[in-house]
Amino acid sequence: MTTIYDVVIIGAGLAGLSAANGLHDKGLNYKVIEASARAGGKVRSFVGPDGARSFELGAQFVNKDMDQIGKWVQRAGLELLETKSGNDTVGISFPSKEIISDAVCQHEKQFEEIQAKLQSTDERLSDLLRRLLLTKTENQIITSIYAERINIDPQKVSARGLLDRTFRFESEENDMTHQVNAPLSELITFMERNIAENIAYEEPVVRIEKNSEGYKIISTKQTYMASAIIIAVPPTVASRLEYEESLEQHYRKALDSYLDGSIIKTTWVFDDPFWHEYKVQSQARGVHDVVFTDPQGVTVIESSKVGGQYRLTMYIGASAALDLAKKARAERINTATSMLVEVFGEKAKMYEDVEQSVWVEDKLCGGGYGACLRYGALLNAAEVLRTPKDKMVFASSELAERFPYYMEGAILAGMTAASGILND
Structure with missing residues (x-):
C-alpha cells in the first residue's frame, strides 16, 4: 500500500530543515527529499584533516537581531563570536x-524617497543607483558593491x-557582526538529528502532479504521495x-522571474x-574592507573571529x-x-592556508548568495510563491518576509511554510 505523507518537503537546505523540524514537533508524517548527498544547501563547511582549521564555503555571518538562527545555535550547544577588526579601521x-x-x-536612506517616485513602476537597478545623490566616484563604488551583493549585473535586476529585499532586512546592525564559534556543518548536523530517518538523499525530484488525494512527487528513484x-x-x-x-499556469511566471547570482569566495x-x-x-x-571599482563586483573583508x-x-x-x-582551481x-x-x-602572499568555493550555475543550490528578481519580471513573484495554495507552498531565503538572502531568512521561510500549509 502506498504511503500518503501529510507533507513532502523538497530540499534539505536551511529552509527545508527548518520546515521539517516544525512538522516533526507536531507529530506529522513527513518526508524530506534532497537531490544532493548532504543537507545544508548553501551552508557548507570545509574541515581540515586534523579538525583544527575550518572554512565556511558558503553562508557565514549573522547579527544579534537574527534571533531564530541564534536560538538554533544555542540549542546545538554552540555560541556566537564577534567578527574581529582592528581599532579605528x-x-x-x-x-x-x-x-x-x-x-x-x-x-539606503535615499531608498524610501526613490520608491515613492517609482510608485507602481519598475526600472533596472543600474538606473536606480544612478538616482542616488552621489559623486561619480561614489557611484562607481556603490555599483561595485551591488554587483557583489546581488552577484548579478545591476542592469539585469529589478x-x-x-x-523590497532591503526593506525586509529588519535590523539597524551590520549583517556581519557575528559568526558561529564552530563549523556551521555542526549546526546542520544538529538540525538533522531528530529528522534524519525522514530524509532521502541523492534523489532529485523531476516532476510534481496534483491529484484528488493531494500531490504526486516523482523523483529519479520513486514516486511519493502527499496531502501537502x-x-x-x-x-x-x-x-x-x-x-x-x-x-x-499558476506558478510558472513567478518561478521564471528570478535570476541566479554568481559568486566566488576565497578565504586566506x-x-x-x-x-x-x-x-x-x-x-x-x-x-x-575593500571595494574594487575595477573590476566591478569584488570586495575584501576581514573575516577573523574574536580569539x-x-x-x-x-x-x-x-x-x-x-x-x-x-578557470582551473589553482588559477x-x-x-x-x-x-x-x-x-x-x-605580505598578502605570506598566507598559512587558503580555501575557495565557487557558487556559479549550481544546479542543486542555485548560484551566488541567492536568486534575484530580474528586470521585467512579475513584481509580486515572492508573494505568489510563499503564499500557500491548495496545500502547496515554496520556501527559501529569497522568499522570506524578514531577512531574505540570509540564513535567518531561510529558517524563517521554512517555519512560515510549515505553519502556513497546515492552516491552508
Whole structure:
C-alpha cells in the first residue's frame, strides 16, 4: 500500500530543515527529499584533516537581531563570536585607496524617497543607483558593491525587487557582526538529528502532479504521495522542475522571474594582520574592507573571529565570477591572491592556508548568495510563491518576509511554510 505523507518537503537546505523540524514537533508524517548527498544547501563547511582549521564555503555571518538562527545555535550547544577588526579601521575603495564616504555607507536612506517616485513602476537597478545623490566616484563604488551583493549585473535586476529585499532586512546592525564559534556543518548536523530517518538523499525530484488525494512527487528513484508539499529550494532551482498543467499556469511566471547570482569566495589565513597597519591617505589607519571599482563586483573583508585566526575573505561576484569560474582551481586562487597583493603588497602572499568555493550555475543550490528578481519580471513573484495554495507552498531565503538572502531568512521561510500549509 502506498504511503500518503501529510507533507513532502523538497530540499534539505536551511529552509527545508527548518520546515521539517516544525512538522516533526507536531507529530506529522513527513518526508524530506534532497537531490544532493548532504543537507545544508548553501551552508557548507570545509574541515581540515586534523579538525583544527575550518572554512565556511558558503553562508557565514549573522547579527544579534537574527534571533531564530541564534536560538538554533544555542540549542546545538554552540555560541556566537564577534567578527574581529582592528581599532579605528576604515573601508577603502581600490585602486583609488580612498576612504569610503559616509554618503556611500548611508545610501539606503535615499531608498524610501526613490520608491515613492517609482510608485507602481519598475526600472533596472543600474538606473536606480544612478538616482542616488552621489559623486561619480561614489557611484562607481556603490555599483561595485551591488554587483557583489546581488552577484548579478545591476542592469539585469529589478530595482523594486532590490528595494523590497532591503526593506525586509529588519535590523539597524551590520549583517556581519557575528559568526558561529564552530563549523556551521555542526549546526546542520544538529538540525538533522531528530529528522534524519525522514530524509532521502541523492534523489532529485523531476516532476510534481496534483491529484484528488493531494500531490504526486516523482523523483529519479520513486514516486511519493502527499496531502501537502513544501518546495524548499531557491526559485531558480524550482523553476527547473516539471509541473502538472494547473500548477504550471499558476506558478510558472513567478518561478521564471528570478535570476541566479554568481559568486566566488576565497578565504586566506594569516599569522600577521598586516591590514590593521595599512596606510590610508598617509596615515596608519588599518582597513576592514575593500571595494574594487575595477573590476566591478569584488570586495575584501576581514573575516577573523574574536580569539581566532586572522583571516581575509574576498568575494568576486557577477560577471567577474562567471569569467573566473571557467578557470582551473589553482588559477582562480592565484588570480584572487594577485588582486589581494595589489591592495596590500607582498605580505598578502605570506598566507598559512587558503580555501575557495565557487557558487556559479549550481544546479542543486542555485548560484551566488541567492536568486534575484530580474528586470521585467512579475513584481509580486515572492508573494505568489510563499503564499500557500491548495496545500502547496515554496520556501527559501529569497522568499522570506524578514531577512531574505540570509540564513535567518531561510529558517524563517521554512517555519512560515510549515505553519502556513497546515492552516491552508
